[in-house]
Amino acid sequence: xxxxxxxxxxxxxxxxxxxxxxxxxxxxxxxxxxxxxxxxxxxxxxxxxxxxxxxxxxxxxxxxxxxxxxxxxxxxxxxxxxxxxxxxxxxxxxxxxxxxxxxxxxxxxxxxxxxxxxxxxxxxxxxxxxxxxxxxxxxxxxxxxxxxxxxxxxxxxxxxxxxxxxxxxxxxxxxxxxxxxxxxxxxxxxxxxxxxxxxxxxxxxxxxxxxxxxxxxxxxxxxxxxxxxxxxxxxxxxxxxxxxxxxxxxxxxxxxxxxxxxxxxxxxxxxxxxxxxxxxxxxxxxxxxxxxxxxxxxxxxxxxxxxxxxxxxxxxxxxx
Amino acid sequence: xxxxxxxxxxxxxxxxxxxxxxxxxxxxxxxxxxxxxxxxxxxxxxxxxxxxxxxxxxxxxxxxxxxxxxxxxxxxxxxxxxxxxxxxxxxxxxxxxxxxxxxxxxxxxxxxxxxxxxxxxxxxxxxxxxxxxxxxxxxxxxxxxxxxxxxxxxxxxxxxxxxxxxxxxxxxxxxxxxxxxxxxxxxxxxxxxxxxxxxxxxxxxxxxxxxxxxxxxxxxxxxxxxxxxxxxxxxxxxxxxxxxxxxxxxxxxxxxxxxxxxxxxxxxxxxxxxxxxxxxxxxxxxxxxxxxxxxxx
Numbered sequence: 001x002x003x004x005x006x007x008x009x010x011x012x013x014x015x016x017x018x019x020x021x022x023x024x025x026x027x028x029x030x031x032x033x034x035x036x037x038x039x040x041x042x043x044x045x046x047x048x049x050x051x052x053x054x055x056x057x058x059x060x061x062x063x064x065x066x067x068x069x070x071x072x073x074x075x076x077x078x079x080x081x082x083x084x085x086x087x088x089x090x091x092x093x094x095x096x097x098x099x100x101x102x103x104x105x106x107x108x109x110x111x112x113x114x115x116x117x118x119x120x121x122x123x124x125x126x127x128x129x130x131x132x133x134x135x136x137x138x139x140x141x142x143x144x145x146x147x148x149x150x151x152x153x154x155x156x157x158x159x160x161x162x163x164x165x166x167x168x169x170x171x172x173x174x175x176x177x178x179x180x181x182x183x184x185x186x187x188x189x190x191x192x193x194x195x196x197x198x199x200x201x202x203x204x205x206x207x208x209x210x211x212x213x214x215x216x217x218x219x220x221x222x223x224x225x226x227x228x229x230x231x232x233x234x235x236x237x238x239x240x241x242x243x244x245x246x247x248x249x250x251x252x253x254x255x256x257x258x259x260x261x262x263x264x265x266x267x268x269x270x271x272x273x274x275x276x277x278x279x280x281x282x283x284x285x286x287x288x289x290x291x292x293x294x295x296x297x298x299x300x301x302x303x304x305x306x307x308x309x310x311x312x313x314x315x316x317x318x319x320x
Numbered sequence: 321x322x323x324x325x326x327x328x329x330x331x332x333x334x335x336x337x338x339x340x341x342x343x344x345x346x347x348x349x350x351x352x353x354x355x356x357x358x359x360x361x362x363x364x365x366x367x368x369x370x371x372x373x374x375x376x377x378x379x380x381x382x383x384x385x386x387x388x389x390x391x392x393x394x395x396x397x398x399x400x401x402x403x404x405x406x407x408x409x410x411x412x413x414x415x416x417x418x419x420x421x422x423x424x425x426x427x428x429x430x431x432x433x434x435x436x437x438x439x440x441x442x443x444x445x446x447x448x449x450x451x452x453x454x455x456x457x458x459x460x461x462x463x464x465x466x467x468x469x470x471x472x473x474x475x476x477x478x479x480x481x482x483x484x485x486x487x488x489x490x491x492x493x494x495x496x497x498x499x500x501x502x503x504x505x506x507x508x509x510x511x512x513x514x515x516x517x518x519x520x521x522x523x524x525x526x527x528x529x530x531x532x533x534x535x536x537x538x539x540x541x542x543x544x545x546x547x548x549x550x551x552x553x554x555x556x557x558x559x560x561x562x563x564x565x566x567x568x569x570x571x572x573x574x575x576x577x578x579x580x581x582x583x584x585x586x587x588x589x590x591x592x593x594x595x596x597x598x599x600x601x602x603x604x605x606x607x608x609x610x611x612x613x614x615x616x617x
Contacts, residue, residue: 011452011455011456014452014456015456018456022465023468026468026469026472027472029469029472029473137597137600137601138597140600141544141593141596141597141600142593142596143548143551143552143592143593143596144552145551145552145555145568145571145572145575146571146589146592146593148555148575149555149571149574149575149585149589150585150589152575153574153575153580153585154585157578257461257463257464258463258552261463261467261556262552262555262556265556266575276464276467277556280467280471280558285471285472288468288471288472289468291464292464292465292468295461295464296461296464296465299461299464300461
């Protein structure tokens, strides 16, 4: 366990270091002098030179990295371009929506995927199993942006069942509690869109594990005690089968982020993905850098925590 | 076309049980749906290659068509918001998506496959450090990196290919490394090495033929993955700049247009969806056919 822990911590430090260098160095991919870019085409060479020096761009690259990292560790990621709002303030305001979307969509995904895979695994190659396996394969192949297109076009424009893509999930006025119904109503369709991709993954993993588990001897023993099928399925088979699915739920977060960006942009939901894309369209490169750093480090830390938690569920992992 | 037989390497050197194991593995027949998938991929490939010979409506705007026309015999999938023929843009757009997919996959297979084989063959510190690098790349949220890299580096087709190709390296590396490890300890490899065969010869003649089956399957998966990512980038208008059609930016265009007709909404998205189903299904069938460990279960 100690060895496993040390390995993970070393990997975490290495990855975060590489991410920070990568995010820092991104700016140097830009053509031309950042100082000139900030000041715009009307600036005189003297002004550019002064800002160049003020930004520390004349120092060696590792010194620049050290200064930048020091600021970043203190939460200073610079100011967003047109608005002048600090990037850290922007991130602080945006990430809650991402967390809300992730929680609702994952809740929906488990709510559908778990019963479906449990009852499909009961009769492998039965009608339900074949149908749900085919559908989940289709969902697995269906990229999130196609689901977004179909959901927006069919469910908000052609048949306006759900609120349109421009509805604000955080209407002003009233307390958070009084707005929660409206909030959930606006976030429901985006969450369903996000959940569909996860359902396909969770269904595949849990269904396959369940089929194997149901052939084990302790299941036969449970059945021979005269327990009902439902009790055997839910109390005996689901728990040992769910480890793969639970660990994949963590790795799935990287996939979810791709979906989140697309969903937020198309539904105009003010989360991190929306801000990142807005920053890209308006050439606000400090915001791009800040969001990239924040979300990359978050994903890595989440994966790290999951790596730590999985041996608690299944001790064999740490020994491998 | 899609089935490549695993060659029993240096049959004289291989012990009888090895070659028999390969020969005796029951062949899973490819079903009807597999051939439907292969047929669809063939149609897409032919349409991509011969797009210029199809006498399509011009894919650009400015030909006097009306915007948002419904499906008709003149415009098979109608027209889009900028008066362009959706069907001909779909055919031309396949070219962008598929070329980026192919070129990116070639980079991924070339680098990931080569490093994977080398890493598993050499073992030791080289293997350990390379595995760590790949772990880092896998843990890195690729889409954020891809979006940022393309923004700061510029969105040319070449950059997209290089970046998407590089981010597919760790997946292929893992698979190739695993299947190389599985056969690097086999007797025929030891036999070849004890006869003084160079590392290059052993890798090329004894190990590579055994890696081919899983490599083919994961080539197909990688191809699908890169097309999907390119589509997502195109959807966000972050792939090739807009006047050039790609499936992703057409799907993005349809989602940004509240008057989009059914042909515009369903045409490009269904084409991409069918292609991904075909790729994933074909890849899965190829993988199952050659995966002896799963057949034994």
